[in-house]
Amino acid sequence: MIEKQEKSYTDKEIYRVLHPWVKKWFSGKFETFSEAQRYAIMDIHTGENVLVSSPTGSGKTLTAFLSIISELTTLAEKQELDDNVYCIYISPLKALDNDIEKNLEEPLKEIEAIAGMELGIRKAVRTGDTTQYQRSKMLKTPPHIIITTPETLSILLCAPKFREKLSNLKYLIVDEIHSLADNKREYI
Ligand SMILES: Nc1ncnc2c1ncn2[C@@H]1O[C@H](COP(=O)(O)OP(=O)(O)OP(=O)(O)O)[C@@H](O)[C@H]1O
Ligand SMILES: [Mg+2]
Incomplete structure (x- = not known):
């Protein structure tokens, strides 16, 4: 069941x-923070499932990434x-x-500059074009954030290793x- 989030948070919160x-x-x-961010970041932070619906360009993708970047930064700082x-x-x-350049690569690079250290948060794109070499590298040292398409994810989920x-x-x-949701293809 979906409940509408009525509470919007302040910058300070x-x-x-x-x-x-x-x-x-x-x-x-x-x-x-944009409106989408005020309503959703806190719930993502506390581990709720969140559906964000707002106009294009209103900061939804960063809404999704921000608490995750923050949590991984905390772990990275503690080397955990x-x-x-x-x-x-x-x-x-x-x-x-x-989207990935703007909402993940660039923030991580700039946060590392602020931190004055490498955080070591690994991210990797996995699509149908990912080479065998890159795939085995990912298996050996998995990325902390994996960026993929629905089609590739369905294949990944069937790979036991x-x-x-x-x-x-x-x-x-x-x-x-x-x-x-727009088309007739089916996803798991
Ligand atoms: N709080 C903010 N204030 C100003 N700009 C922001 C804010 N948050 C994100 N942005 C910037 O706004 C731009 C659009 O954001 P984003 O792509 O996340 O929007 P979106 O809602 O995901 O759009 P779409 O529906 O097209 O995917 C990006 O350049 C992003 O860096
Ligand atoms: Mg987006």
Whole structure:
């Protein structure tokens, strides 16, 4: 059952739950949280399942990533990041590159600059074009965040060795959900 989130949080309340480096990054980059972020970040932080619906360009993709980046930053600082996949991000191929650059690569790079250290949060894109070499590398040292398409995920879930790496998975982001629900293909 879906319940509408009626509570919107203030900047101060959201900043309180973010890692100080992430807070510093966000506040240096943006003036304030967008409406989608005010309603959803806190619930993602507390581990609720959240469906975010708001106009294009309103910061939804970053809404999804921000608490995850913050939690992984906390673990990285304490050197407690395991060799497991923490987050799977699913999006159609055509949306992947730009969204990931803006909402994951760039934030992580800039947060590392603020931290003055490498965080070692590994991310990897896995699609039909991923080479055998890259695939076996991912199996040996799994990315903490795996970025993939619905089609590739359905194949990954059938790979017993890789599935082991997903046993501690904490976050699943399904972005551009309209493009999945839009057609007649079936996904698991
Ligand atoms: N709080 C914020 N204030 C200003 N800009 C922001 C904020 N959060 C994210 N942005 C920026 O706004 C732009 C659009 O954000 P994003 O792509 O996350 O929107 P979206 O809602 O996911 O859009 P779409 O529905 O097209 O996927 C990005 O460049 C992002 O960095
Ligand atoms: Mg988006």
